Amino acid sequence: MSMWTSFDEVPFRVSWIDVGEWRTRVLDAGSGPVLVLLHGTGGHLEAFTRNIRALTERFRVIAYDMPGHGYTTHAHTDIEIGTYVDHLAELLTTLGISRAHLCGESLGGWVAIKFAEQYPTLVDRMVLNTPGGTMATPEVMERIRSLSQAAADDPSPERVRSRLEWLMADNSSVTDELVEVRRAIYARPGFSESMKHILCLQNPAVRTRNLVTEDTLGAVIAPTLVVWTSDDPSGPATAGRTMAEQLHNGSFALIENAGHWPQWEQQELYDQLMLDFLARSEVPTS
Amino acid sequence: MPVALVATSHSPLIGLNDPTTEIRDEVRGVLDDARAFVRDFDPELVVMFAPDHYNGFFYDMMPPFCIGASAHSVGDYGLPTGDLSVDKAAAYDIGASVLAQGVDLAISEDMQVDHGFVQPLLFLFDTLQSVPIVPIFINCVASPLGPARRSMDLGSAVGAALADDDRRILLVGSGGLSHDPPVPRMEDAAPEVIERLLLRGRNPSTEQRATREEKTVKAARAYAAGEAGYRELNPEWDKLVLDALSSGDFARIVDHDNDWFVREGGHSSHEIRTWIAAYAALSGQGPYQVQSRYYRPIKEWFAGFSTTIATPASALAHARVSNKGVVR
Numbered sequence: 001m002s003m004w005t006s007f008d009e010v011p012f013r014v015s016w017i018d019v020g021e022w023r024t025r026v027l028d029a030g031s032g033p034v035l036v037l038l039h040g041t042g043g044h045l046e047a048f049t050r051n052i053r054a055l056t057e058r059f060r061v062i063a064y065d066m067p068g069h070g071y072t073t074h075a076h077t078d079i080e081i082g083t084y085v086d087h088l089a090e091l092l093t094t095l096g097i098s099r100a101h102l103c104g105e106s107l108g109g110w111v112a113i114k115f116a117e118q119y120p121t122l123v124d125r126m127v128l129n130t131p132g133g134t135m136a137t138p139e140v141m142e143r144i145r146s147l148s149q150a151a152a153d154d155p156s157p158e159r160v161r162s163r164l165e166w167l168m169a170d171n172s173s174v175t176d177e178l179v180e181v182r183r184a185i186y187a188r189p190g191f192s193e194s195m196k197h198i199l200c201l202q203n204p205a206v207r208t209r210n211l212v213t214e215d216t217l218g219a220v221i222a223p224t225l226v227v228w229t230s231d232d233p234s235g236p237a238t239a240g241r242t243m244a245e246q247l248h249n250g251s252f253a254l255i256e257n258a259g260h261w262p263q264w265e266q267q268e269l270y271d272q273l274m275l276d277f278l279a280r281s282e283v284p285t286s
Numbered sequence: 287m288p289v290a291l292v293a294t295s296h297s298p299l300i301g302l303n304d305p306t307t308e309i310r311d312e313v314r315g316v317l318d319d320a321r322a323f324v325r326d327f328d329p330e331l332v333v334m335f336a337p338d339h340y341n342g343f344f345y346d347m348m349p350p351f352c353i354g355a356s357a358h359s360v361g362d363y364g365l366p367t368g369d370l371s372v373d374k375a376a377a378y379d380i381g382a383s384v385l386a387q388g389v390d391l392a393i394s395e396d397m398q399v400d401h402g403f404v405q406p407l408l409f410l411f412d413t414l415q416s417v418p419i420v421p422i423f424i425n426c427v428a429s430p431l432g433p434a435r436r437s438m439d440l441g442s443a444v445g446a447a448l449a450d451d452d453r454r455i456l457l458v459g460s461g462g463l464s465h466d467p468p469v470p471r472m473e474d475a476a477p478e479v480i481e482r483l484l485l486r487g488r489n490p491s492t493e494q495r496a497t498r499e500e501k502t503v504k505a506a507r508a509y510a511a512g513e514a515g516y517r518e519l520n521p522e523w524d525k526l527v528l529d530a531l532s533s534g535d536f537a538r539i540v541d542h543d544n545d546w547f548v549r550e551g552g553h554s555s556h557e558i559r560t561w562i563a564a565y566a567a568l569s570g571q572g573p574y575q576v577q578s579r580y581y582r583p584i585k586e587w588f589a590g591f592s593t594t595i596a597t598p599a600s601a602l603a604h605a606r607v608s609n610k611g612v613v614r
């Protein structure tokens with residue numbers, strides 16, 4: 001099953017929507033309460049293709065390529081979290097969406113948290129999937145930076161595969177199709193420069209001023225599920241537990257046998273967690 | 287803005303068909319505590335979301351939402367008649383801001399309000415005129431109703447409209463949890479009832495009002511006595527609603543369709559929209575803490591009766607929240 005045939009019974013539309021200076025690639029599928037999916041550093045909306053089918057059973061799912069990423073306009077200056085946050089706010093406005101669930105993976109989770117802090121009334125609930133932004137571990141930052149930039153500078157299947165393998169608990173989770181999808185994006189003229197600007201958050205000084213602090217977490221009102229994994233390359237599960245505790249209304253879940261992409265490696269389990277948490281509007285028996 | 291919230295049930299039957307002295311005193315204590323909280327908070331403006339019960343709003347022109355730039359109590363159920371001390375400028379400012387944010391609401395320069403507004407006002411203050419107020423009506427009874435989520439959008443927009451106001455602002459939501467007292471409905475009322483009550487019921491004669499109110503009291507007595515034909519209160523559903531609002535988890539209730547509210551909480555449970563709006567307005571200031579929460583199903587008053595008080599979780603959180611407010 002390919003990425004795109006995994007939800008071939010679901011009506012969807014991929015379009016490019018002008019959001020300020022960013023011509024933004026957006027996948028829009030399903031109907032119901034809105035759920036926005038945010039990918040990670042160097043990522044693209046295909047990160048969630050395996051989850052579309054299950055999630056569209058309950059939600060209108062919006063997945064998009066963030067500024068400088070995927071098929072959205074390349075970045076020509078460094079992009080910090082505020083740019084992603086403002087872009088998301090404007091994207092929702094453009095789509096006429098007044099409130100949404102957010103699910104962010106890695107960088108996407110970082111953006112979601114900052115978004116929820118700044119725009120509390122726009123967020124219903126959040127799922128943070130091994131989110132970034134709370135830690136600044138030099139080795140991890142350097143690894144992301146070097147693997148990502150190498151793949152963008154030399155978008156060979158091998159380089160792209162190495163970057164993708166970093167995400168997975170099991171290297172065999174990286175399919176040839178996933179490599180090819182990312183390779184095509186990274187091979188676009190100008191992407192290498194965009195990647196440099198994306199990676200500014202791996203620079204210690206820049207990262208520090210964008211970090212998610214305890215105060216940030218304490219200022220988020222949206223009920224939030226923090227998902228961590230057994231094999232996450234970005235940090236230990238305790239980091240996720242601590243986040244859940246520091247959130248006003250946080251809970252925590254651990255997924256075994258997955259790395260940075262549990263939505264991909266443990267798709268069924270992940271989807272079930274998402275649905276249990278986001279679609280939780282149980283009717284009491286009366 | 288320094289902000290606080292009181293959300294409370296109301297019931298026109300308070301004083302007319304009371305439960306046991308013990309329960310009456312318990313509620314009195316809860317409302318006294320709320321009054322003391324408000325006195326300490328010392329609000330400079332009250333923004334109140336409340337419904338109407340065919341005393342001020344009729345089918346001759348039924349808006350989903352209406353902000354009062356001037357408002358007058360009709361004095362139903364023996365409550366005082368007279369003008370509320372409406373802050374006209376604030377009403378227009380909030381109205382304009384809410385419209386600009388994409389939530390449509392009507393504006394009235396001659397809003398008539400009933401016990402839905404007046405009771406909470408008098409629970410918390412001495413007179414109708416004790417405090418500057420902006421009354422915001424939410425239609426909770428005259429079908430068709432919009433989705434509950436829309437009341438949250440209204441509240442969020444009002445919260446954003448107030449974000450730059452330096453005054454101490456008390457947000458009030460007024461309405462029942464589960465309850466289903468007999469209210470005539472456009473769908474199935476007799477033509478003369480529609481004409482007399484739902485369409486042209488404004489400014490009834492003293493006798494007409496008395497007759498109508500006697501009927502309500504009679505119905506409440508029958509209900510409390512266990513007579514058949516009435517829907518039971520639903521404490522379990524009420525708990526779900528209170529839990530959701532206490533934790534800022536609006537989606538847990540507002541994603542349901544209107545039938546769910548009727549099925550679980552009875553027709554008048556739509557009044558919880560006033561709480562949703564008030565809590566949504568508060569949530570724009572970041573996390574909040576419910577300071578106190580009282581609940582008791584009281585059949586004599588035809589209501590799952592609840593009073594809650596909430597304040598921002600921390601002044602720090604408040605200071606950090608952007609004043610950009612709702613983006614649309």
